[in-house]
Amino acid sequence: MHIETLGDGPDLVLIHGWAMHAGIFAPLTERLAGSFRLHLVDLPGHGLSPERDSGFDPVESARRLLAALPRAIWCGWSLGGLVCLHAALQSPQQVRALALVASSPRFVVGDDWPHGVDPAIFRQFADGLRHDYHRTIERFLALETLGSDHAKAELRTLKQHVFERGEPSLAVLCDGLDVLDRTDLRARLAELAMPNVWIAGRRDRLIPAGAMQWAAQAAHGRYVETPAGHAPFIAHADLVADAIGALDTENPA
Numbered sequence: 574m575h576i577e578t579l580g581d582g583p584d585l586v587l588i589h590g591w592a593m594h595a596g597i598f599a600p601l602t603e604r605l606a607g608s609f610r611l612h613l614v615d616l617p618g619h620g621l622s623p624e625r626d627s628g629f630d631p632v633e634s635a636r637r638l639l640a641a642l643p644r645a646i647w648c649g650w651s652l653g654g655l656v657c658l659h660a661a662l663q664s665p666q667q668v669r670a671l672a673l674v675a676s677s678p679r680f681v682v683g684d685d686w687p688h689g690v691d692p693a694i695f696r697q698f699a700d701g702l703r704h705d706y707h708r709t710i711e712r713f714l715a716l717e718t719l720g721s722d723h724a725k726a727e728l729r730t731l732k733q734h735v736f737e738r739g740e741p742s743l744a745v746l747c748d749g750l751d752v753l754d755r756t757d758l759r760a761r762l763a764e765l766a767m768p769n770v771w772i773a774g775r776r777d778r779l780i781p782a783g784a785m786q787w788a789a790q791a792a793h794g795r796y797v798e799t800p801a802g803h804a805p806f807i808a809h810a811d812l813v814a815d816a817i818g819a820l821d822t823e824n825p826a
Contacts, residue, residue: 574634575621576641577613580606583669583821584643587613590651590675591749592710594620594738597731598650600810601817608818612642616656618745620738629748631756635659639667646820648672651717651780651803652749658758661765670820671769671794674813675777675803677784678758678791686759688784695754699747706743710735720776721802730807762792768823769794772816774801795819 577595585605587598595613605611616634617624634656644667649657654676661668682689701709714735718727769792773785782798789796797816799805806813 574617574624574637574641575615576638578610579613580609580611582607582609584645585609585611585817586638586642586645586647586657587611588616588638588647588649588653588656589614589619590653591753592619592713592735592741592746593731594622594734594741596620596738597734597804598806599734601806601814604810604814605817609646609821612645614638614653615738616653616745618742620741624742624745626742627745629745629752631655631752632659632663635663639664642667644669646670646672646817648674648817649676650674650806651676652753655752655756655758658761658765661767661769662758662761665766668767670767670823671765672772672817672820673769673785673788674772674806675774675780675785676771677780678762678788679756679784680753680780683757688781688787690779692754695750699750702743702746702750706740710746716779717803719778719802721774721804721808722776722800723808724802727802727804727807731804759788759791762788765792765794768820770797770816770820771795772797772799772805772813774799774803774805776801777803779803 615622654673771785771789
């Protein structure tokens with residue numbers, strides 16, 4: 574996997590969401606690079622990662638990143654949050670603290686879980702990718718910004734960045750949707766042994782704020798709500814950066 578390291582200070586890992594790459598974190602990078610040594614990850618099949626022919630497994634991605642990176646605070650957005658959760662559960666001694674941005678232990682609704690999307694949504698996107706790749710990704714980006722107080726600006730930003738490091742692998746994108754559809758880590762949140770913060774977007778239509786509140790309570794963590802949609806670090810980067818930065822004082826290196 575491609576990992577770019579910059580800045581100076583305590584180590585902080587940033588992991589992007591589905592179909593994106595670490596470049597999407599530019600607003601956060603600008604605010605955090607003066608206080609942290611950032612490790613910006615491009616997951617397999619995304620961005621500058623050369624692994625276009627491999628699949629995507631969040632457990633395996635976490636294992637490989639743990640082997641490649643120093644002890645650090647880990648921060649993941651959306652799908653990237655699942656990689657961070659697996660890393661924290663696999664190796665709590667290496668994950669100093671955990672920040673989940675618009676991410677959930679379970680992304681789809683169920684009989685006992687109202688805080689998600691219809692499972693058919695991810696399956697429809699998987700079918701759409703095979704028929705109209707670019708249009709399907711743009712539809713997903715629009716869903717990510719739906720309801721945001723800065724929806725048009727956020728959508729422009731996401732569209733601007735999505736293909737700037739090349740096109741993500743079709744196989745990896747399909748794997749990612751399958752992961753979002755089937756993952757359920759709710760029962761394991763109580764195992765988290767480090768400070769954790771769950772940063773929600775009040776207007777998020779993919780990951781409802783209720784999911785983040787529930788997860789923060791189950792993980793004995795902190796809940797932070799922003800007036801945003803699914804990508805709060807774009808329009809409200811200061812709020813997100815402050816919430817992540819507070820983890821460094823909660824658990825000094």
